[in-house]
Amino acid sequence: MDPQAAKYIGAGIACIGMGGAGVGVGTIFGYYLAAALRNPSAAQGQFGNLIFGFAVTEALGIFSLLIALLLMFT
Amino acid sequence: MAADPIHQFQITKLFTVGHIGGQEIAFTNSSLFMVIVVGIIGTLLIGMTASRSLVPGRLQSMAELSYEFVATTIRSTAGTEGMRFFPLVFSIFMFVLVANMIGLIPYAFTVTSHIIITVSLALLVFLTVIVYGFWKNGLHFLKSFVPSGIPIYILPFVVFIEVFSFFVQPVSHSVRLFANMLAGHITLKVFAGFVVLLGAAGWLGWLGAVLPLGMTVALTALELLVAFLQAYVFAILTCIYLSRAIHPGH
Numbered sequence: 001m002d003p004q005a006a007k008y009i010g011a012g013i014a015c016i017g018m019g020g021a022g023v024g025v026g027t028i029f030g031y032y033l034a035a036a037l038r039n040p041s042a043a044q045g046q047f048g049n050l051i052f053g054f055a056v057t058e059a060l061g062i063f064s065l066l067i068a069l070l071l072m073f074t
Numbered sequence: 075m076a077a078d079p080i081h082q083f084q085i086t087k088l089f090t091v092g093h094i095g096g097q098e099i100a101f102t103n104s105s106l107f108m109v110i111v112v113g114i115i116g117t118l119l120i121g122m123t124a125s126r127s128l129v130p131g132r133l134q135s136m137a138e139l140s141y142e143f144v145a146t147t148i149r150s151t152a153g154t155e156g157m158r159f160f161p162l163v164f165s166i167f168m169f170v171l172v173a174n175m176i177g178l179i180p181y182a183f184t185v186t187s188h189i190i191i192t193v194s195l196a197l198l199v200f201l202t203v204i205v206y207g208f209w210k211n212g213l214h215f216l217k218s219f220v221p222s223g224i225p226i227y228i229l230p231f232v233v234f235i236e237v238f239s240f241f242v243q244p245v246s247h248s249v250r251l252f253a254n255m256l257a258g259h260i261t262l263k264v265f266a267g268f269v270v271l272l273g274a275a276g277w278l279g280w281l282g283a284v285l286p287l288g289m290t291v292a293l294t295a296l297e298l299l300v301a302f303l304q305a306y307v308f309a310i311l312t313c314i315y316l317s318r319a320i321h322p323g324h
Contacts, residue, residue: 048147048150048151048310051306051307051310052151052310052311052314054307055246055250055307055310055311058250059242059246059250062246062249062250062253063245063246065249065253066245066249
C-alpha cells in the first residue's frame with residue numbers, strides 16, 4: 001500500500017477516538033442538566049466543576065485528534 | 075470554484091523587522107492582529123474606567139463585570155491566595171477572548187488558530203507553575219505528585235499517572251484552544267463555500283443556497299459561544315494548574 005494512503009487511513013481511524021470523548025462530554029452535560037433541574041439553587045456553584053470535567057474529558061478526544069493531525073502533517 | 079478553506083490561516087509577511095542569525099524576523103498579519111487585540115483591550119479597559127464613579131455607568135459596569143467574573147473564577151478554584159495571579163489570568167483570558175471574537179469577523183485573522191500562539195500561552199502558564207511551585211514550597215512541591223491516602227502497593231502507579239498528567243497538561247491546554255478554533259473556522263468556510271458553489275449554478279441554485287447560508291449564520295452563532303467558552307476554559311484551567319503550585323498538599 002502507498003504509505004501516504006496508509007497515513008490517511010490511520011488518521012481517519014484515530015479520529016474514531018473522538019467519538020468516545022463525545023459520549024463523555026454528553027454524559028457530563030446531561031448529568032449536570034439533570035442535577036440542575038432537581039436542585040436549581042445548587043447549580044451555579046457547580047459550574048466550575050462542570051467546566052473542569054468537560055475540559056478533562058475533552059482532553060482525551062484531543063489526544064486522538066492530535067494523533068490524526070500528526071499523521072496527516074508529518 | 076470553491077475557495078480553499080485553509081487559505082484563511084495563511085501567514086503573510088507585512089514587513090521585515092530585522093535578522094537574528096540567518097533567521098528573518100518579520101512582522102506578519104498574525105503580529106498585526108495581536109497588536110490590534112492588545113490595542114482593543116487596552117483602549118476599552120482604559121476608556122471604560124476613565125471616569126470612575128461610585129455608581130457605574132454602562133461602560134464602567136462592563137469593565138467591573140469582567141473583573142468580577144475572572145476574580146470569582148480564581149477565588150473558587152485557587153483560593154484567595156490565587157488572587158496574586160489575577161493580572162496573569164485576566165490578561166490571558168482577555169487576550170484569548172478578544173482574539174477569538176475578532177477572528178469571527180469576516181476577513182479577519184484568527185490569532186488563536188495557530189498552535190504556536192496557544193503553545194506559547196500554555197508554556198507560560200506551565201513554567202509559571204513550576205517556577206512558582208519550587209520558589210514558594212521548595213521540594214515540598216514534589217509532594218503534590220504523591221496523593222495521600224493511597225495504598226502503598228498502587229502508589230508507584232498513581233505517582234506515575236500524576237507526573238505524566240502534569241507533563242501532558244500544556245499539550246492538552248494548548249491543543250484544545252487551537253483545535254476548537256481551527257475546526258470551527260474550517261467548518262464555517264466550508265459551508266460558506268457551498269453558498270458560492272450553489273450560487274454559480276443558476277436560479278435553482280440561488281434557491282438552494284438559502285440552506286447553507288442559514289447554516290452559516292447558525293454556525294457563526296455557535297462559534298460565538300465556542301469562542302467565549304474556550305477562553306473561559308483556558309482561564310479556568312490556568313487557575314487549576316496554578317492552584318497546584320499554591321497548595322501542593324492536595
